[in-house]
Each structure stands twice: as C-alpha cells, then as structure tokens.
Amino acid sequence: MSRMNETLLRESNLKITKNRLQILELLQHSSAPMTAEEIYITLREKSNLNVSTAYRILSVFEDKKIVIKHQGCDSKAYYQMFNETHKHYIICSECNKRVDITNCPLCELESKLEKETGYQITGHRLEFVGKCPQCQK
Amino acid sequence: MSRMNETLLRESNLKITKNRLQILELLQHSSAPMTAEEIYITLREKSNLNVSTAYRILSVFEDKKIVIKHQGCDSKAYYQMFNETHKHYIICSECNKRVDITNCPLCELESKLEKETGYQITGHRLEFVGKCPQCQK
DNA sequence: CTAGCTGCAAATCCTTTGCAAGAAA
C-alpha cells in the first residue's frame, strides 16, 4: 500500500516523492538486500532515477532508520528495510547471492559481552559464507 | 623471530623481501586487524614502503592463506594473520575500534544450515557493533 | 514562495594495474 509509505515518509519529516516511494516499494518486495546500483538499474526507466539520487535517498533512509545497510565482502553496500532487521545471511562466495537464515542464538550473548568489554552493544552482524548450489558445479 | 617468517615465505614460494618481513612482523604483533593504509603509514619511513606494494603484498598473503581479510563497515579492508583466524569482534560504531571476543557458539550451527539451504558453508563472520567505552562519552 | 529534492558532472575514497627499473635466487 503506497498510502502507508506516504505516512512513513511524513512521519520521518521527508517529502513525498516518486523516487522515494518507488525505492520503498522495491525494497519491501525484494526477498534479498539490494545494492544502490541494483535499485538504480531497476528504477531508472520507470522513474528516471539517477544513481546519486539513489545513494542520497538510501543514506537519508538509513539516518531515519527506515532501512539498514550491510557492507558486503564484495565491498558493495546492501540495503534492506529496517523492520526486517534482525536477519542473518548465507552468502555465496562465488556469486554473492544471499539467503536468509532464521533464528538467532546470539542476543543472549550480548549482555554478557557488554560486561566483559565495557562496550555498549547496539547490534551484531552474522553472515555465513559458502557456495550456493549453483556455484558448487 | 624473523627466521620463522623467512621459512614461511619460502614455503609459500615467495621471495624474501624487507617489505614482506616487516608486514608479517607488524601483523604478528598487532593486537587488532589492520588496514592496508595503517600498515603503510606504520612502515613507510622504516621501510619506505609504497601503498600499492602494501596492497599487493597483502593480496598475495591472502591467496597463500598467510593472512585473512575482513571487510569493515567503514568499507575498508582489515587484515590479520591467518592463524588467528577464528576470531570475532566487537566494533565501535563511532571510532571503528575492534576488540576480540573469545569463544564461538556457531560452528555447530553450520552443518544444520548446510542441510537446510544446500549451501556448502566454508565459514562465517560474526561482529558485534556498539560504542566503546571512550566513545560513550 | 521556500525548503527540500533532484540530475548532472566532477570529486573523493579505497583499491588495482601497467610499466619500467630494481632486487632475490
């Protein structure tokens, strides 16, 4: 529902623009995190979106905690909706394809670590790396 | 002992050079993973090492499994000795300082995931993010 | 109208490469 996204933008003090709505739609319907370039390529015709605009929108969304950003080992940044936040991935070392894993055994560990290290822990990143079925051939 | 590192290089079919020995020494004595630039800055006077040489040496070391490379959220690559491999970190979201955490509850999870996803899992990356004691002020 | 968005081109940051000179075996 595009109406919901308009509200989301309004509540974040952001103007409602076609680009922003389309990026939201896209990320909401994507089964995997996307790079800025993937988003740009998907939307450039439909919306004639520019790459730098894509980066700018994603960056604002990150500040407003609408999306979160992962740094992939391929040194590209991957973006996904914030509400799907607590997910982890298996990443193919050949093609960089990502697959979700459900269930996270780590949250409990966090408070223990806070005591041990003095860090104020705000989150964690867990990624498994391997070869996906296709790349195993 | 620099003699050991000479053997290490010889066994990897690499010529023994001042730059390589100094980078090995440095990483062995560093308590945290280092970026190519940090290594370069530390060694440029002592060894008049060039940035691209640093990258090249680190890249060869990675191929030969002498070091491993992490991609940090600051989009810089961090290098450490391979033998210290199975470590995870807490990373300060302000200053990017890294602290080791001992003990890894995840290895068991891997085989379960292999069955579920069809991926051939070769490793994992686990990083906790938060604010280090200094940056909490 | 005004603040906030956008496109475009140029700039920046990290990393890689081409090439010719230099050092190890």
Place this chain on the structure above:
DNA sequence: TTTCTTGCAAAGGATTTGCAGCTAG
C-alpha cells in the same frame, strides 16, 4: 640471468558532493 617485486603514476569501482534547476508543501 631469469623471475619475481617494487615504486610511481594513472586507472578503476563504489560512493559522495557542488551547484543550479525543479517540485512538494
């Protein structure tokens, strides 16, 4: 000598920025 390493400068890919025009409110 032969092969591998290096320094330098230039190129590369991902991301950011300056600026002038545009658009939502």
